[in-house]
Amino acid sequence: MRKWIIAAVVAAVFAVPGAALAQSPIIIKFSHVVANDTPKGKGALKFKELAEKYTNGKVKVEVYPNSQLFKDKEEIEALQLGSVQILAPSTAKFAPLGVKEFEALDLPWLFKDEATYTKAMKGTVGQWLFKKLEAKGISGLAYWDNGFHMVSANRPLLNPTDFQGLKIRISGSKIADQYFRVLGSIPQIMAFSEVYQALQTGVVDGCENTASNYLTQKFDEVQKHITMSYHAHLQYAVIVNTKFWNGLPADIRTQLDKAMAEATDYSNSIAVKENEDALAAMKKNGKTTFHELSPAQRLAWQKAMQPTYTWAKGRVGQEVLDLLSKELDVKMN
Ligand code: LMR
Numbered sequence: 001m002r003k004w005i006i007a008a009v010v011a012a013v014f015a016v017p018g019a020a021l022a023q024s025p026i027i028i029k030f031s032h033v034v035a036n037d038t039p040k041g042k043g044a045l046k047f048k049e050l051a052e053k054y055t056n057g058k059v060k061v062e063v064y065p066n067s068q069l070f071k072d073k074e075e076i077e078a079l080q081l082g083s084v085q086i087l088a089p090s091t092a093k094f095a096p097l098g099v100k101e102f103e104a105l106d107l108p109w110l111f112k113d114e115a116t117y118t119k120a121m122k123g124t125v126g127q128w129l130f131k132k133l134e135a136k137g138i139s140g141l142a143y144w145d146n147g148f149h150m151v152s153a154n155r156p157l158l159n160p161t162d163f164q165g166l167k168i169r170i171s172g173s174k175i176a177d178q179y180f181r182v183l184g185s186i187p188q189i190m191a192f193s194e195v196y197q198a199l200q201t202g203v204v205d206g207c208e209n210t211a212s213n214y215l216t217q218k219f220d221e222v223q224k225h226i227t228m229s230y231h232a233h234l235q236y237a238v239i240v241n242t243k244f245w246n247g248l249p250a251d252i253r254t255q256l257d258k259a260m261a262e263a264t265d266y267s268n269s270i271a272v273k274e275n276e277d278a279l280a281a282m283k284k285n286g287k288t289t290f291h292e293l294s295p296a297q298r299l300a301w302q303k304a305m306q307p308t309y310t311w312a313k314g315r316v317g318q319e320v321l322d323l324l325s326k327e328l329d330v331k332m333n
Pocket residue numbers: 033034089090146171191192209213234
Protein backbone atom coordinates (compact mmCIF):
# COMPACT_ATOMS: atom_id res chain seq x y z
CA MET A 1 0.00 0.00 0.00
CA ARG A 2 2.73 2.39 1.08
CA LYS A 3 4.70 1.62 -2.07
CA TRP A 4 1.68 2.50 -4.13
CA ILE A 5 1.30 5.82 -2.39
CA ILE A 6 4.98 6.66 -2.86
CA ALA A 7 4.75 5.64 -6.50
CA ALA A 8 1.66 7.80 -6.96
CA VAL A 9 3.35 10.80 -5.33
CA VAL A 10 6.49 10.35 -7.43
CA ALA A 11 4.35 10.03 -10.54
CA ALA A 12 2.44 13.18 -9.67
CA VAL A 13 5.61 15.19 -9.03
CA PHE A 14 7.25 14.15 -12.26
CA ALA A 15 4.13 13.97 -14.34
CA VAL A 16 3.88 17.65 -15.07
CA PRO A 17 6.34 18.37 -17.84
CA GLY A 18 7.93 14.93 -17.76
CA ALA A 19 4.97 12.94 -19.02
CA ALA A 20 5.54 13.81 -22.65
CA LEU A 21 9.27 13.11 -22.28
CA ALA A 22 8.83 9.62 -20.90
CA GLN A 23 7.05 8.54 -24.06
CA SER A 24 8.67 7.26 -27.18
CA PRO A 25 8.35 9.02 -29.53
CA ILE A 26 8.22 12.22 -27.51
CA ILE A 27 4.80 13.75 -28.09
CA ILE A 28 4.50 17.50 -28.38
CA LYS A 29 0.98 18.84 -28.33
CA PHE A 30 0.75 22.21 -30.12
CA SER A 31 -2.61 23.82 -29.45
CA HIS A 32 -4.02 26.97 -30.99
CA VAL A 33 -7.34 28.64 -31.66
CA VAL A 34 -7.31 29.55 -35.36
CA ALA A 35 -7.88 27.58 -38.57
CA ASN A 36 -5.13 25.59 -40.29
CA ASP A 37 -5.49 27.87 -43.29
CA THR A 38 -4.00 30.97 -41.61
CA PRO A 39 -0.41 32.17 -41.07
CA LYS A 40 -0.35 30.65 -37.57
CA GLY A 41 -2.10 27.44 -38.64
CA LYS A 42 0.36 26.95 -41.48
CA GLY A 43 3.32 27.82 -39.25
CA ALA A 44 2.27 25.17 -36.72
CA LEU A 45 1.98 22.54 -39.46
CA LYS A 46 5.36 23.56 -40.86
CA PHE A 47 6.89 23.14 -37.40
CA LYS A 48 5.35 19.68 -37.15
CA GLU A 49 6.74 18.68 -40.55
CA LEU A 50 10.25 19.93 -39.81
CA ALA A 51 10.41 18.77 -36.18
CA GLU A 52 9.46 15.22 -37.13
CA LYS A 53 11.87 15.24 -40.06
CA TYR A 54 14.87 16.66 -38.19
CA THR A 55 14.45 14.31 -35.21
CA ASN A 56 13.96 11.28 -37.45
CA GLY A 57 10.60 10.62 -35.90
CA LYS A 58 11.86 10.73 -32.30
CA VAL A 59 9.43 13.59 -31.81
CA LYS A 60 5.83 13.56 -32.90
CA VAL A 61 4.02 16.90 -33.00
CA GLU A 62 0.25 16.83 -32.67
CA VAL A 63 -1.28 20.08 -33.86
CA TYR A 64 -4.73 20.93 -32.48
CA PRO A 65 -6.18 23.94 -34.36
CA ASN A 66 -9.47 25.79 -33.93
CA SER A 67 -9.68 25.54 -30.11
CA GLN A 68 -10.17 21.77 -30.50
CA LEU A 69 -8.21 21.07 -27.35
CA PHE A 70 -8.44 24.29 -25.35
CA LYS A 71 -10.02 27.72 -25.61
CA ASP A 72 -8.06 30.94 -25.07
CA LYS A 73 -7.89 31.10 -21.29
CA GLU A 74 -7.67 27.38 -20.66
CA GLU A 75 -4.72 26.80 -22.94
CA ILE A 76 -2.37 28.96 -20.89
CA GLU A 77 -3.29 27.07 -17.75
CA ALA A 78 -2.82 23.78 -19.64
CA LEU A 79 0.67 24.86 -20.66
CA GLN A 80 1.63 25.54 -17.06
CA LEU A 81 0.21 22.18 -15.98
CA GLY A 82 2.01 20.35 -18.77
CA SER A 83 -1.06 19.01 -20.55
CA VAL A 84 0.02 20.84 -23.69
CA GLN A 85 3.59 21.68 -24.67
CA ILE A 86 3.47 24.48 -27.25
CA LEU A 87 1.07 27.38 -27.75
CA ALA A 88 1.12 30.48 -29.91
CA PRO A 89 -1.39 32.86 -28.29
CA SER A 90 -1.78 36.39 -29.42
CA THR A 91 0.31 38.62 -27.15
CA ALA A 92 -2.95 40.38 -26.22
CA LYS A 93 -3.77 37.32 -24.10
CA PHE A 94 -0.76 37.29 -21.77
CA ALA A 95 -2.11 39.29 -18.83
CA PRO A 96 -3.66 36.23 -17.11
CA LEU A 97 -0.09 34.93 -16.91
CA GLY A 98 0.83 37.99 -14.92
CA VAL A 99 2.73 39.65 -17.77
CA LYS A 100 0.76 42.73 -18.73
CA GLU A 101 3.71 44.35 -20.51
CA PHE A 102 2.94 42.44 -23.72
CA GLU A 103 -0.21 44.54 -24.07
CA ALA A 104 1.92 47.56 -24.99
CA LEU A 105 2.13 45.98 -28.45
CA ASP A 106 -1.62 46.59 -28.83
CA LEU A 107 -1.31 50.37 -28.71
CA PRO A 108 -3.17 51.87 -31.67
CA TRP A 109 -1.05 52.87 -34.65
CA LEU A 110 2.09 51.88 -32.78
CA PHE A 111 3.75 50.19 -35.75
CA LYS A 112 3.64 52.28 -38.88
CA ASP A 113 4.08 49.25 -41.11
CA GLU A 114 5.07 45.58 -41.15
CA ALA A 115 8.79 46.34 -41.43
CA THR A 116 8.66 48.44 -38.26
CA TYR A 117 6.82 45.69 -36.41
CA THR A 118 9.36 43.05 -37.50
CA LYS A 119 12.31 45.19 -36.47
CA ALA A 120 10.87 45.82 -33.01
CA MET A 121 10.17 42.17 -32.29
CA LYS A 122 13.59 41.08 -33.48
CA GLY A 123 15.19 43.80 -31.38
CA THR A 124 15.40 44.65 -27.70
CA VAL A 125 11.65 44.82 -27.02
CA GLY A 126 10.97 41.28 -28.23
CA GLN A 127 13.73 39.82 -26.09
CA TRP A 128 12.87 41.96 -23.07
CA LEU A 129 9.28 40.71 -23.16
CA PHE A 130 10.41 37.08 -23.39
CA LYS A 131 12.57 37.64 -20.30
CA LYS A 132 9.41 38.62 -18.40
CA LEU A 133 8.01 35.13 -19.03
CA GLU A 134 10.90 33.31 -17.39
CA ALA A 135 9.65 33.83 -13.85
CA LYS A 136 6.41 32.14 -14.87
CA GLY A 137 8.15 28.93 -15.97
CA ILE A 138 7.50 29.75 -19.58
CA SER A 139 9.97 30.32 -22.40
CA GLY A 140 9.35 32.32 -25.54
CA LEU A 141 10.61 30.64 -28.70
CA ALA A 142 9.50 33.01 -31.45
CA TYR A 143 7.19 35.78 -32.56
CA TRP A 144 4.79 35.02 -35.38
CA ASP A 145 3.11 37.74 -37.40
CA ASN A 146 -0.51 38.08 -38.45
CA GLY A 147 -0.67 41.64 -39.72
CA PHE A 148 -2.97 44.50 -38.86
CA HIS A 149 -6.51 44.51 -37.49
CA MET A 150 -9.60 45.57 -39.37
CA VAL A 151 -12.78 46.40 -37.47
CA SER A 152 -16.40 45.60 -38.25
CA ALA A 153 -20.04 46.02 -37.27
CA ASN A 154 -23.43 46.06 -38.94
CA ARG A 155 -23.08 49.75 -39.65
CA PRO A 156 -20.21 51.55 -41.38
CA LEU A 157 -17.43 52.56 -39.01
CA LEU A 158 -15.88 55.65 -40.56
CA ASN A 159 -15.86 58.31 -37.90
CA PRO A 160 -14.97 57.90 -34.22
CA THR A 161 -18.58 58.69 -33.29
CA ASP A 162 -19.78 55.64 -35.26
CA PHE A 163 -18.53 53.45 -32.40
CA GLN A 164 -20.85 55.01 -29.84
CA GLY A 165 -22.74 52.37 -27.86
CA LEU A 166 -21.49 49.36 -29.85
CA LYS A 167 -20.59 46.17 -28.02
CA ILE A 168 -17.22 45.14 -29.45
CA ARG A 169 -15.60 41.78 -28.89
CA ILE A 170 -11.93 41.99 -27.89
CA SER A 171 -9.51 39.13 -27.32
CA GLY A 172 -8.13 40.10 -23.91
CA SER A 173 -5.95 43.18 -23.95
CA LYS A 174 -6.87 46.07 -21.68
CA ILE A 175 -5.22 48.40 -24.18
CA ALA A 176 -7.75 47.33 -26.80
CA ASP A 177 -10.44 47.69 -24.15
CA GLN A 178 -9.28 51.23 -23.63
CA TYR A 179 -9.05 52.34 -27.27
CA PHE A 180 -12.57 51.09 -27.95
CA ARG A 181 -13.83 52.58 -24.71
CA VAL A 182 -12.53 56.07 -25.54
CA LEU A 183 -14.57 55.86 -28.74
CA GLY A 184 -17.69 55.31 -26.67
CA SER A 185 -18.12 51.61 -27.36
CA ILE A 186 -18.46 48.77 -24.88
CA PRO A 187 -15.63 46.25 -25.25
CA GLN A 188 -16.17 42.69 -24.14
CA ILE A 189 -13.55 39.96 -23.74
CA MET A 190 -14.62 36.72 -25.36
CA ALA A 191 -12.90 33.51 -26.45
CA PHE A 192 -12.12 33.40 -30.16
CA SER A 193 -14.18 30.24 -30.69
CA GLU A 194 -17.31 32.03 -29.48
CA VAL A 195 -17.11 35.12 -31.66
CA TYR A 196 -18.97 33.92 -34.75
CA GLN A 197 -22.05 32.96 -32.79
CA ALA A 198 -21.91 36.08 -30.66
CA LEU A 199 -21.88 38.22 -33.82
CA GLN A 200 -24.62 36.17 -35.41
CA THR A 201 -26.94 36.38 -32.44
CA GLY A 202 -26.14 39.99 -31.56
CA VAL A 203 -24.50 39.23 -28.22
CA VAL A 204 -21.86 41.62 -29.56
CA ASP A 205 -22.22 44.11 -32.40
CA GLY A 206 -18.72 44.11 -33.75
CA CYS A 207 -15.14 42.92 -33.53
CA GLU A 208 -11.60 43.50 -34.73
CA ASN A 209 -9.33 40.99 -36.42
CA THR A 210 -7.08 40.34 -39.37
CA ALA A 211 -8.37 39.37 -42.81
CA SER A 212 -7.24 35.74 -42.52
CA ASN A 213 -9.18 35.33 -39.28
CA TYR A 214 -12.28 37.08 -40.67
CA LEU A 215 -12.32 34.78 -43.69
CA THR A 216 -11.59 31.47 -41.99
CA GLN A 217 -14.08 32.12 -39.17
CA LYS A 218 -16.65 33.51 -41.63
CA PHE A 219 -17.03 36.73 -39.63
CA ASP A 220 -17.63 38.51 -42.95
CA GLU A 221 -20.89 36.58 -43.24
CA VAL A 222 -22.24 38.02 -39.99
CA GLN A 223 -20.90 41.58 -40.24
CA LYS A 224 -22.37 43.96 -42.80
CA HIS A 225 -19.47 46.43 -42.79
CA ILE A 226 -15.72 45.97 -42.40
CA THR A 227 -13.35 48.93 -42.19
CA MET A 228 -9.80 48.30 -43.32
CA SER A 229 -8.52 50.53 -40.57
CA TYR A 230 -5.35 48.58 -39.71
CA HIS A 231 -5.40 50.41 -36.38
CA ALA A 232 -3.50 47.81 -34.33
CA HIS A 233 -1.30 44.80 -34.88
CA LEU A 234 -1.86 41.10 -34.20
CA GLN A 235 1.15 39.01 -33.29
CA TYR A 236 1.76 35.75 -31.49
CA ALA A 237 4.40 34.56 -29.08
CA VAL A 238 5.21 30.89 -29.50
CA ILE A 239 5.71 29.62 -25.96
CA VAL A 240 6.70 26.39 -24.18
CA ASN A 241 6.78 25.08 -20.67
CA THR A 242 10.43 25.75 -19.69
CA LYS A 243 10.83 22.58 -17.62
CA PHE A 244 9.62 20.49 -20.52
CA TRP A 245 11.81 22.24 -23.08
CA ASN A 246 14.95 22.19 -20.95
CA GLY A 247 14.30 18.56 -20.04
CA LEU A 248 14.53 17.46 -23.66
CA PRO A 249 17.71 15.64 -24.69
CA ALA A 250 20.13 18.28 -25.99
CA ASP A 251 20.40 16.84 -29.49
CA ILE A 252 16.61 16.77 -29.84
CA ARG A 253 16.27 20.32 -28.59
CA THR A 254 18.83 21.52 -31.11
CA GLN A 255 16.78 19.98 -33.91
CA LEU A 256 13.56 21.44 -32.53
CA ASP A 257 15.14 24.89 -32.26
CA LYS A 258 16.12 24.59 -35.90
CA ALA A 259 12.62 23.45 -36.87
CA MET A 260 11.13 26.37 -34.92
CA ALA A 261 13.48 28.92 -36.52
CA GLU A 262 12.55 27.72 -39.99
CA ALA A 263 8.82 27.46 -39.23
CA THR A 264 9.02 31.03 -37.88
CA ASP A 265 10.65 32.35 -41.05
CA TYR A 266 8.04 30.53 -43.08
CA SER A 267 5.02 31.76 -41.09
CA ASN A 268 6.32 35.32 -41.03
CA SER A 269 7.08 35.26 -44.74
CA ILE A 270 3.52 34.29 -45.70
CA ALA A 271 1.58 36.48 -43.24
CA VAL A 272 1.16 39.55 -45.44
CA LYS A 273 0.21 37.58 -48.55
CA GLU A 274 -2.18 35.31 -46.61
CA ASN A 275 -4.04 38.37 -45.37
CA GLU A 276 -4.08 39.98 -48.80
CA ASP A 277 -5.45 36.78 -50.31
CA ALA A 278 -8.06 36.47 -47.56
CA LEU A 279 -9.17 40.05 -48.16
CA ALA A 280 -9.45 39.42 -51.91
CA ALA A 281 -11.46 36.25 -51.27
CA MET A 282 -13.92 38.08 -49.01
CA LYS A 283 -14.31 40.89 -51.52
CA LYS A 284 -15.09 38.27 -54.13
CA ASN A 285 -17.59 36.53 -51.82
CA GLY A 286 -19.43 39.83 -51.56
CA LYS A 287 -21.03 39.06 -48.18
CA THR A 288 -19.99 42.35 -46.63
CA THR A 289 -19.07 45.90 -47.60
CA PHE A 290 -15.47 47.03 -47.21
CA HIS A 291 -14.52 50.58 -46.31
CA GLU A 292 -11.25 52.46 -46.41
CA LEU A 293 -10.55 55.41 -44.17
CA SER A 294 -9.76 58.72 -45.81
CA PRO A 295 -6.61 60.43 -44.44
CA ALA A 296 -8.84 62.85 -42.50
CA GLN A 297 -10.89 60.01 -41.02
CA ARG A 298 -7.74 58.14 -40.01
CA LEU A 299 -6.42 61.24 -38.33
CA ALA A 300 -9.68 61.63 -36.43
CA TRP A 301 -9.43 58.01 -35.18
CA GLN A 302 -5.82 58.52 -34.16
CA LYS A 303 -6.71 61.65 -32.23
CA ALA A 304 -9.67 60.01 -30.57
CA MET A 305 -7.65 56.99 -29.51
CA GLN A 306 -4.61 58.99 -28.39
CA PRO A 307 -5.61 59.07 -24.67
CA THR A 308 -4.91 55.33 -24.66
CA TYR A 309 -1.20 56.16 -24.61
CA THR A 310 -1.41 58.14 -21.39
CA TRP A 311 -3.65 55.52 -19.85
CA ALA A 312 -1.28 52.71 -20.88
CA LYS A 313 1.43 53.83 -18.44
CA GLY A 314 -0.63 52.65 -15.49
CA ARG A 315 -1.29 49.33 -17.14
CA VAL A 316 1.94 48.23 -18.80
CA GLY A 317 4.45 50.44 -16.99
CA GLN A 318 6.89 53.05 -18.22
CA GLU A 319 9.76 50.67 -18.99
CA VAL A 320 8.22 48.87 -21.94
CA LEU A 321 6.86 52.16 -23.30
CA ASP A 322 10.34 53.66 -23.15
CA LEU A 323 11.79 50.65 -24.93
CA LEU A 324 9.19 50.88 -27.68
CA SER A 325 9.59 54.62 -27.96
CA LYS A 326 13.34 54.22 -28.46
CA GLU A 327 13.09 51.27 -30.81
CA LEU A 328 10.37 52.79 -32.97
CA ASP A 329 11.44 56.37 -32.65
CA VAL A 330 7.93 57.45 -31.64
CA LYS A 331 6.75 59.71 -28.86
CA MET A 332 4.67 58.04 -26.15
CA ASN A 333 2.64 60.56 -24.26
C1 LMR B 1 -8.37 36.48 -31.36
O1 LMR B 1 -8.73 35.93 -30.32
O2 LMR B 1 -9.03 37.33 -31.94
C2 LMR B 1 -7.03 36.12 -31.96
O3 LMR B 1 -6.09 36.16 -30.96
C3 LMR B 1 -7.09 34.77 -32.54
C4 LMR B 1 -5.74 34.38 -33.05
O4 LMR B 1 -5.08 33.60 -32.40
O5 LMR B 1 -5.38 34.87 -34.14
